[in-house]
Amino acid sequence: MKPILEPSEHTFSTLAGHDVTKRYLINAVDGGVLPHAILMTGPTGIGRTSLAYALAKYVNCPHGAPAECPCNVCRKLRTGVAPDFLLIEPRSASGQITLAGWKPGRDDPDNLQYYRFVDSPPLEFKKKVLVFRQAERMNISLSNYLLKLIEEPPSYLLIVFLAPRITDVIPTIRSRCTPIVLSPLDYECMLAVSQILAPDLEPNTRHLLVTLSEGRPGKFLRLLEEDAHAEHAAIAMEMNFFREHGFLALFATAQRLAHRPGEGDAVERLGHSLAAAFAWLRDAILHAVMEPNSAKDIMIYRDVAADVKQFADKTDIEALVAAARNVAAFDDFIPRQTDRTYILELLLMRLGRTLRNR
Numbered sequence: 001m002k003p004i005l006e007p008s009e010h011t012f013s014t015l016a017g018h019d020v021t022k023r024y025l026i027n028a029v030d031g032g033v034l035p036h037a038i039l040m041t042g043p044t045g046i047g048r049t050s051l052a053y054a055l056a057k058y059v060n061c062p063h064g065a066p067a068e069c070p071c072n073v074c075r076k077l078r079t080g081v082a083p084d085f086l087l088i089e090p091r092s093a094s095g096q097i098t099l100a101g102w103k104p105g106r107d108d109p110d111n112l113q114y115y116r117f118v119d120s121p122p123l124e125f126k127k128k129v130l131v132f133r134q135a136e137r138m139n140i141s142l143s144n145y146l147l148k149l150i151e152e153p154p155s156y157l158l159i160v161f162l163a164p165r166i167t168d169v170i171p172t173i174r175s176r177c178t179p180i181v182l183s184p185l186d187y188e189c190m191l192a193v194s195q196i197l198a199p200d201l202e203p204n205t206r207h208l209l210v211t212l213s214e215g216r217p218g219k220f221l222r223l224l225e226e227d228a229h230a231e232h233a234a235i236a237m238e239m240n241f242f243r244e245h246g247f248l249a250l251f252a253t254a255q256r257l258a259h260r261p262g263e264g265d266a267v268e269r270l271g272h273s274l275a276a277a278f279a280w281l282r283d284a285i286l287h288a289v290m291e292p293n294s295a296k297d298i299m300i301y302r303d304v305a306a307d308v309k310q311f312a313d314k315t316d317i318e319a320l321v322a323a324a325r326n327v328a329a330f331d332d333f334i335p336r337q338t339d340r341t342y343i344l345e346l347l348l349m350r351l352g353r354t355l356r357n358r
């Protein structure tokens with residue numbers, strides 16, 4: 001088995017953790033009581049997309065979808081050529097999933113005709129599987145259009161919505177779906193996953209990356225690939241620059257944070273910038289309330305601890321906590337927001353008021 005599998009390559013047997021969820025889905029399929037619409041939630045990197053592929057294989061594979069199953073169902077799902085599986089994700093410039101392609105005469109620019117997929121029975125599989133990745137980014141028009149499909153789907157269709165949090169999806173959609181919540185993997189499970197994904201890691205580095213991954217294999221892989229120190233140093237420079245110059249630095253800091261390099265589209269990079277800011281403030285709070293050596297053991301920005309100290313020493317604890325709460329609250333703006341710079345300017349404006357010396 002390859003050490004690092006793409007989401008489309010996973011089966012229930014290769015996917016680490018989530019044992020209760022996998023057992024529920026297997027029993028539901030075997031018992032013929034699998035819900036026709038599922039809302040699967042959990043933080044980014046937890047394995048939502050991988051689990052959706054594993055479910056599609058188990059529903060349709062005649063052999064129970066073992067690892068590296070050679071059947072046509074599993075092979076076509078692995079290679080992305082399955083005619084009865086459709087993964088929909090944001091494709092428009094707005095970062096949203098829109099109504100284009102769902103009605104005759106409303107085809108999207110690439111001539112994708114989703115309504116044909118829904119209206120026609122399976123060509124090869126037992127069931128067609130329709131997966132909405134980043135379902136929190138469906139606009140209101142599409143969400144409303146899908147209500148009838150979710151309420152009265154054809155017998156051959158399984159619909160799976162994937163989103164970070166259940167509250168990110170509008171109430172009319174989530175009330176019609178069976179919720180499945182994926183929880184982060186525990187430390188021991190993540191340690192075992194890390195041994196498979198990166199067998200040659202130095203023990204201290206492994207412990208650090210497993211801790212920072214927060215129980216998410218996808219985040220562990222991202223941390224493996226990126227230069228964490230360079231990113232931490234850049235965040236340290238921006239946060240201390242803003243702390244030093246306040247509102248005079250607001251627009252320049254927002255521009256630099258908004259256009260930091262990274263994977264994903266604009267919305268995903270905005271989420272990454274907010275997560276970095278929250279982690280910075282969390283570490284500053286730890287420095288303010290704990291003995292320095294003890295705090296450093298659990299800090300994310302431990303490699304730039306001196307910069308964190310400089311920031312924390314100039315701000316009282318109440319201001320740091322209020323600033324962290326402001327960043328956390330801005331998480332709700334992410335799913336349907338396309339102007340990263342505007343969001344970060346608004347956030348920094350609030351942080352500027354909060355972090356002023358009292």
